[in-house]
Amino acid sequence: MNLIKLIAIDLDDTLLHDDISLSAYTRDTLRKAMQKGVRIVIATGRMFQAARPWGQAIGLGDVPMICYTGSLTGLCESGRLIRDVRIERQTALAILETIREHGWYAQTYIDDEIYVAHRDERTDEYERQCGVKAHEVGDDFYHPEKAPTKILLCEHDEEKMKDIETTLRGLYSDVIGQVKSKPYFFEMNNKECSKGKAVASLAKAWGIAMEEIMTFGNGNNDVSMLSMTPWGFAVANASKSAKEAAGHETLSNNEDGVAKAVEKYVLGEK
Numbered sequence: 001m002n003l004i005k006l007i008a009i010d011l012d013d014t015l016l017h018d019d020i021s022l023s024a025y026t027r028d029t030l031r032k033a034m035q036k037g038v039r040i041v042i043a044t045g046r047m048f049q050a051a052r053p054w055g056q057a058i059g060l061g062d063v064p065m066i067c068y069t070g071s072l073t074g075l076c077e078s079g080r081l082i083r084d085v086r087i088e089r090q091t092a093l094a095i096l097e098t099i100r101e102h103g104w105y106a107q108t109y110i111d112d113e114i115y116v117a118h119r120d121e122r123t124d125e126y127e128r129q130c131g132v133k134a135h136e137v138g139d140d141f142y143h144p145e146k147a148p149t150k151i152l153l154c155e156h157d158e159e160k161m162k163d164i165e166t167t168l169r170g171l172y173s174d175v176i177g178q179v180k181s182k183p184y185f186f187e188m189n190n191k192e193c194s195k196g197k198a199v200a201s202l203a204k205a206w207g208i209a210m211e212e213i214m215t216f217g218n219g220n221n222d223v224s225m226l227s228m229t230p231w232g233f234a235v236a237n238a239s240k241s242a243k244e245a246a247g248h249e250t251l252s253n254n255e256d257g258v259a260k261a262v263e264k265y266v267l268g269e270k
Helices: 011-015 024-035 048-058 089-102 121-130 138-142 158-172 195-206 220-226 240-245 257-265
Strands: 006-009 039-042 064-067 072-075 081-084 106-110 113-116 134-136 150-154 177-182 185-189 213-217 231-235 248-250
Touching: 006 011, 006 195, 011 048, 011 213, 011 257, 024 039, 024 048, 024 257, 039 048, 039 064, 039 195, 048 064, 048 072, 064 195, 089 106, 089 138, 089 150, 089 158, 121 134, 158 177, 158 185, 177 220, 195 213, 195 220, 213 220, 213 257, 220 231, 220 240, 231 240, 231 257, 248 257
Parallel strands: 006 039, 006 213, 113 134, 213 231, 231 248
Antiparallel strands: 064 072, 072 081, 106 113, 106 150, 150 185, 177 185
16 A cells, blocks of 8 residues: 555554564664655654654654644754744643642643652653653742743542542633643643644645545544544554544554554555
């Protein structure tokens, strides 16, 4: 099948194995697709600085990479930002005040840097997972001079996470984009941004139709791009909402499900 001209792929729990590795088989398969003229784009909730190494590992070249669930797009090799849509500052300040009042742990992302009020084991875990370094700024965290691209709350206790989700959805759902990218991550970004819209914007610029796009994802923040094309693939380990949005299912992230589907439907290999 040679219909596919653009493949958009989520990173964590989709392209990457659980141990945050990328198999040689997957690398080779994606490079074969690129050699056939197919554009490969990473579409992730990650920071740009945490996503770039994977684009470089695949060998994407200086192509746009969609980050922060669609809020920011930057060029893989040069690092130049071409889009950075932030949360309206007054809205962000109100959300951060709510977070402070409840004593919740949160992270903000400003100019592709990560900030926390105070470090704990969740900061360490995030740094290990993404290969980044957080800035601990104390009470200044709640009064940033610049608007953040994203606000993330992390809570492993299910009951506390329910409280976070219920409270923030109740107060801010009309003015902010909200998604649980993992059971313990509640993320907020500009309401006008999503992975699907960012992929569609690139496709339009490149003259690529929706039916010529293949997308891969596993989480709730992938729904917008999984549902935008007939060639949306949820990996076997995906959330219920992701599977319902996708037209197809492939093997899990640990079984190289992305590469298996690309091999079958794009390269025409068994």
